[in-house]
Amino acid sequence: MIQQTSDKKWFDQLVMELRMRQVHGSAIGDTIASAKELLRDTGQPAEKMFGPARDYAKALELPSAPKHDWICQALWPSTLGLLAFLLFNQAVVPWTRSELLLVSPAQLAFLATPVVLIAFLPLYLDAIIRRIWLCVGLSGIGALSGVLSAVAAPQNRAEAWLAVDPLPWLIGSALVMVALSIRNTTQSALTTGHDDITDPSSATAKSTGTGIKVFVQITNWLFPLLALAMLGLALVLR
Template identity: 30%
Template sequence: MTTTQRLPRAWRDELVLTLRERDVSGADIGDALAHVESFCADAGQDADEAFGPARDYAASLRLPSGSPTPTPGPLLTRAMLLRYAVGMVAVALVGMSAASWARAEPLRLGAAHLAVTVVALVCLGLLVRHLTTFVRWCTTRSWVAWIVTQAGAWVAVGLGFLAAHLLPGVGVTVPAAPLTAVAAAVLVVPALVAQLRGSLDDADVVAGPLEDPAAVGRRSRRANTLLTWALPLCGLVSAGLTLGLDQLLRG
């Protein structure tokens, strides 16, 4: 059995998550992982046998809190979650308003849009309230997080169709061009500011004992760049699909 096999992924992820929740730095977490790897290799034991459950072992470590740089990965903060929620609304608005702008028509927002927005706000509130639990699901039980996400999305879609059927005449008209411009700015400006400030390069990464810290840092920067520009890219795809579908329907 190799040293990497003595530290199962589930045990490692649980240790990292528990220490990250205490805001322990990536360097200290890496040192803790190195100690566990070294001990297991010398003793011929696996991590759970030698140190017990990862959560209990993490609680026994007296490590300082206060990571010097932002924590990367799936450990979302409430502010970041709010930003992505606003971004997803902007993605939807860009997609809906782009076709109306191309036709020189105002955008009509009806009861279906209101119902979907209400469901989205309720889901956001639940996420904020149970953020730590959801983050753990994303990392250790991704299938549970996927089911919860899909359930919320389909509930929103179902209520949207129901509202459109029951209240077809309810709605407001909004100028398409200003709405498209504002939604696009909401998507692009935060990503551009993060890129120009260089905040994508200073994440506090965790490098395991058998990993090259420089390589881990490069992967983290690529992941951060992709995440930062994910919403603008989604907005571009949304607008392109909407315009393409509109052209097909009109043709």
């Protein structure tokens, strides 16, 4: 029982390490199946037979997708989506109150913090996946900067660095969010299942279930949905 638990943990770590190395799902399935085959034959624990999962994943030197692929396909659209969402949030309240959008330098700096954190994610992604406290810390910084941006918002036009009509920003940011969501939906529909982990020893794939598909679609439309909620809240509270 203990060995099964430790082996499961080892295999989970191996899958994570191979995913982080951008190894294709079919190659991961092959690696997992061949390792399980040897463990069945020898009856030894995975850690003893293959060493630490991280070292084994590195030693295999499996072909991987170029590291920049996910940055272009996922990271930049997400960063742009977040930027559009933050702009929308800044513009929505002044628009519902028929006021100008007032901006201060400190407010802009606080708003830029989560965008910068996400834009530089490739530099420290490995570290935050392996250290949960770092992930919690960075999420906390992002949330705190959001709160501080509200505190630093100018109260009147004299305090403001910029005073602009919120409507173009509202429409522009909404269009960007919707365009990115349509792009993500199309892309996920085209690529669903192509990188699933397939078990070659039984020729079955861990197919993408309905729950996962729904979750992916919600994620694709997360910013427009949240923006709609913010708009509704602003209209109710005005």
